[in-house]
Amino acid sequence: MKIILRIGPVDFPLKNTARKNFRFIFSILFSVFIHNSFLPAQDTLNEASSEEKKALFTEEEVNFIKQHPILNVSFSPSRPPFEYQSEINGYPQIQGINAALLKCAAEKTGLKLQFVPIESTDEGLSLLENSSIDILSGYTDSIEEKKKFIFTGSVYSINYFLVSREQEIESNRPTVAVSGIADAGVDKIRRELPVEEYGFEFYGDVKEVFRALEKKKCDYALVNRFDCDSYFGAPNFYKKQLESQYTHRYALRDDAALLASILDKAFSLITPGEKGRIIYENLTSQKYYNLEHENTTVFLRKTFLYIFFLLVIAGIITVILITLVIRRKIHVIEYDELTGMPTPTKFKHDVRKVLKHAEPNEYMLISLDINDFKFVNDSFGYSQGNLILIELSNHFMQNKYKDEIVCRYNADNFIFFAKRTEFIFIEDHVFNLTDVSKKLVPYLPEKYDLTFSASVYYIDDPLQDITLMVDKANMARKFARQNFATHRVIEYTKEMNDNMEWNKEITLNMNNAFANNQFKVYYQPKYSFETEKIIGAEALIRWKDPEKGLLPPDKFVPLFERNGFIQKIDMYVFDSVCRFLADWKKAGVDGSCPHPLTISFNLSRNHLYNPDLIKELCSIKDKYDIGPNHIEVELTESIMFDNQKRLINVMNQIKNAGYSISVDDFGSGYSSLNLLKDIPADVLKLDKEFLSNVPEDSKETTIISSVIEMSKKLNMKTVAEGVETQNQAKLLRDMGCDIAQGYYYAKPITEEEYRSLLERDFIQTNEGEKKIG
Template sequence: MYSPRFAAMILIFFATLICFVIALLLLILHKKSYMIEHDNITGLPAYRHFETDAKKLLKNAIPNEYMVLSLNADNFRIINDTYGILCGNEILKLLGHHFKSQCGKNEFVCRFYADNFVFLMKNMEFFWDIEERVYNMTNVDNIVKKYLPPKYQFTFSASIYRIENPLDDIESMIDKANLAQKLYKNRFATHRVIEYTSELKDSHNWNREITLSMEEAFENKEFEVFYQPKFKFEDETVIGAEALIRWNNPRKGFLSPARFIPLFEDNGFIEKIDKFVLNRVCLFLEEWNKTPESKSQPLTISFNLSRYNLYNPNLISDLKQISRSYDIGDNKIEVELTERIMIDNPSRLIKIMSEIKKAGFSVSVDDFGAGYSSLNLLKNMPADVIKLDKEFLSSQEENKNQKERIIITSVIEMAKKLNITTVAEGVETKDQCEMLKTSGCDIAQGFYYAKPMQEKLFKEFLGMKEKQSV
C-alpha cells in the first residue's frame, strides 16, 4: 500500500501531466487555427478570414463606398525560376508586411493566390487619386532590392472594381477586378490602374458570345463576303473591288468586321475566315471569267490577310492551293497587308511579300501612312499597290487640308517613281475626289462612289456599269 503522501504526489504528477497535455493541445489547436486563418508565407489573413471581415464591413456600407484592388507582381515566375522558390517566398513575405502597413482603418489585404494580392479599400471619387495611391503602394524597389539584381524594377499590374452592391459575393467582386486586369493587362503602361466597368463587362460578354458561337456560325454559313468597288480616277470605270467579311448574325443582323475580327485574330479563328474569303473571291472571279463582260473588263479583287497568317509556315502553299482550284482567267487577286504589320517584323514581312508575289498574287499595303512605315522601308518593299490611309482625308480645317494635300501629292509622286499604284480609300466627298484626281492618284474607293455590297448586288452593279459604258 502506498502512503498517503506518495499517493498525493502521484495525483499531483498526473494532474500536472494532464494540464501540460491540455496546454500543449490548446497550443497546437491555436497554431493550427492561426495557420488556417493566416497565409503561411506572408502571415496575412487567409482569404476566408479576409472574406469574413469584408462581409462584416460591407454589411452596412453604401454603394461605391469601397472598392476591391487587385495587384499582380509582374514577371514573378521568372524571379522564382531564376532565384528559387525560397527567395520568391521571402519577397512575398516582405510584400505582405508592406501592404499590411498601407491599409488604413477598415481596410484589409490578403494574398489571394500566388503573387496576387487583394485589398478591400476605401473608394476615391477621382480616378487619378486611386492611381496615385496605387503608385505609392507599389513603389517597393527599396523593400525587395536585397533579393534582386541592381536597378531591377519590381512592378505590378493593378485593377479595381468599385463595389456597386456591397451585399454581392466577395469572390465575385475580386473576379471582376481580376477580369479587368486579364483583359487589358498588356494594353496599359506599368502602374496604370485598370477599372472594371459596365462597358468592359459588355465587351467581355460579347467576346464570350462570339467565341462560343463562331464555329456554329461558320457551319450555318452566316459569314458573307461583301464587295466595295474600286474605280479608275481618269475615267471612273470599275477596275475591281475589295472583298470584306461580314457576319450575318440571326439575332443582331449584319456585323461589321470591327465587332469580331480583333477577337478572331486573338483566338486564331481568323485563319479560317481568311481562307473562306479567298475561296469566295476565287469563286466569284471564276464565275465572272465565264461572262462575256469579263473579256473587256478583267477585275482585280483584293482581300485582307491578317498578320496572324504571316506566322503560318504553310501560308504560301495554302494560298496557291486555293487559287489554283479555280479558273480565274485574266482576273487578278490582290493580297492586302496592313501597314501596321511593319512594326512587328519588317524583314519577315518583306520576305513573305516576295513569296506572295512569286505565287502569282499582287501585293497591297493597306493604311499606308498610318504611322509605322518609312520611306526607306517602302523602298525595300516589293509592293504593287499602296492604299493611302483614310485619315489623310479626315480633316475639315482649311490649313490642315493644305498639309494633307501636300503629303498626299508627295506620296503619290514618290509611288509613281517606284512604279507603285496608289489607291485612296475612304473617299466620301466630291472635293476629296477632285483633290485626289488632281494629285495624280490612280484608284478611288469610298462611299462617294459605292458602298460595300453583297455579291449578288456587286454582279448587278458590274452589269449595269458595263451596259452604261456600251
C-alpha cells in the same frame, strides 16, 4: 469470449489550467471508440435475414405506388442523430438515421419523399390525423398506445442507458429523468427498474433530461444509446446499459395498411451493410459536421484511432504534433509560398467577413499587374523574376493602408481591398505602390523600367461573389491595355461588363453561325483615277445574325483576332473571293472575262505563325483555277510591330507565290518608314483619317502628297480609303493617287449587287458609266 486488450486506470497529475484541454482530447478519443464499437451486434438492428431477400409487391401495392408517387413525411429539425436539419454549402439538408433509412426504403420502391418540419410529436400526430402528412417519423415509441394509428414493423432497436454524474449513487431511491416514452415503454423499463427502488420524473425532450442531470435535479438520465453518444462528452459521465430497448417504427393513419405493407417490404430489402453504414455515417456526420475543414477532420479521426492503442501520454504528444502539422497546412493554404503574402483563398475569406456588414460602394478592389512580366522571366530567368516578386510583395505590404487586405492573386497580379476613397487618392496610392525603381536596382538592368497596369472596381453589391468582383477589376485593367488607355488607374464601368457579356455571346455563337452560313462577304468597289473604271474591290466580312441583323466587323473581328477564330474567317473570305473571280472569268458573252479585276482581302497577323499558310492559299486558288495576280493580300500597318523578321519572311513567301501585297491603314499607327525599304509591298492604302479634313487642312494635304510621291519612288501604288466628297476625289487625282475607295463611289455591297454593277459597266452597254471627279 477472448480479451484482447484491457485498459486500466492511470493517474496523470495535471495543472488546473490543463484539465480542460485534457478533458477535450479524451472526449474525442472516447467518442471515436464508441462510434466504431457500434457496428458489432451489441444493439439489435432488426436486419433482414438475407441480403438477397426481395419484397414481392402485389398488384394493389404497385397501383398504390403509381397513384401516390410523393409521400409527405414529418421530421424534427433538431433531434440529432435521429433526424435534424443542417446546412451543406449554404443549402438546408434533411439528415439523420430515421430520414436516411426511409429514403433508402423509398429508393427501393420508386417513391419520392417530401419532408415537413414539426415542432413536437403532438403536432405531427395532428398533421397525420388530418392527412397533411402520410408518415410520422419522430419518437414513435411515445405514441404506441394512441388510437387511430398503425405502425410499420420494427426498423431498428437500440438499448437504453442509465447515465449518472457519479459512479455510485448513495440515494436509497434514486430519481430517473425520462422523456418521450409511452406508457407501455415505461412499464417495460419499470420491470427492470422497479418503482419501489427508483423514482421517475418526466421531461419534454432529451435536452431537458440532460439539463436536469447536469443541474443535479435527478440522479440518473434514462436515454437511448444514440442520444447518449450524441449529446454528452463520455469522460464526464458514467453509463450503464439496460436490457430494455427503444424500438423505432414509423406511424401511419389507421387506413394506410397498404402503405405499411409496402414500407415493411422495402425495409426488408435494406441489407445489414446498408443499415450499418447509414447509422454509422449519421452518427459520425452529426458529431463532426460543423468542423471547418473536412479533410482535417478525416485526418484527425484516423489519427485518433491509432493513438487510442497507445499510452495516453504518447497520445497527447501525438495530438500536439498533429496540431503543429495542421497549423503548417493551414499556413500553406493561406499564405503564398514564394512571397509570404495571403493567398486568394485567405483573401476571399477575409474580404467576405468585412463585406457581411458593408454598404454598397463602401469598399473597393484595386487590381495591379506587372506589364510584360513574361519578358522579365524570359530575359533574366525565373529565379531573378521570383526575387523581383518577393521584393515587390514586401514593398506592397509595407505601403498598404492600415486595414487594407492584400493578396498575390496569380503570377504577377496583385489585388488590394480597402475602403473607398476619392479617385485622386487612389491614384496617389497606386503611385506609391508602383514607385519601386530604386528597390529593383539589384535585380534589373540600369535602364530597364518595370511598369504596371492598374484598375479599380467600386463594390456596388457587397453580397456578390468575390471572384466576380476580382474579375471586374481585372476586366477594367485588361480593357485599358487593349485600348491603349493613358490613365494611371482605370475605373470599372458597366459598359465594360456589357462588352464582356457581348464577347461571351459572340464566342458561344461563332461556330454555329459559321456552320449556318451567317457570315457574308461584302465587296466595296475600287475605281481607277486614270481610267475612271472599276478595277476591283476589297472583300469585307459581315455577320448576318437572324436576331441582331447585319453586324459590322468592329463588333466581332477584334475578338476573333484574340481567340484565333479570325483564321477561319480569313480563309472563308479568300475562298469566296476566288469563287467569285472564277465565275467572273467566264461571265463574258463568249465565255471570256469581260474585264480584269483585282480583289483584295485582309490577312490577320495570326497567320504569320502558320507554316502552311502559302500551301493553304495556293490550294484554294488552284481549286478555282485563278491566277494569283488577281488577288491582293492586305496586311494592316499594326502588324508591322510583330516579329519583323518573320513578317518579312512571310511577305516574301506571299510575293513569290504570285500575290500582290498592300499595307492597309498606312499612317494610322506607329508606322516605320524604314521598314518600307525591306518589305515587298506593292500597294499603300492611305488611312481614311488622313482625309477627314482634306482639303481644308493644308498639313494633312502636304502629308498625303508626300506619301503618294514617296510611293511612286518606291514603285508602289496608292489607294485612298474613305473618299466621301467630290473635292477629296479631285484633290487626290491631282496629287497622282492611283485608286479610290469610299462612299463617294460605292458603299460595301453584297456579292450579287457587286456582280450586277460589273455586268452593267462591262457586259451591257456603256450607259450609266461612272465618271470620277
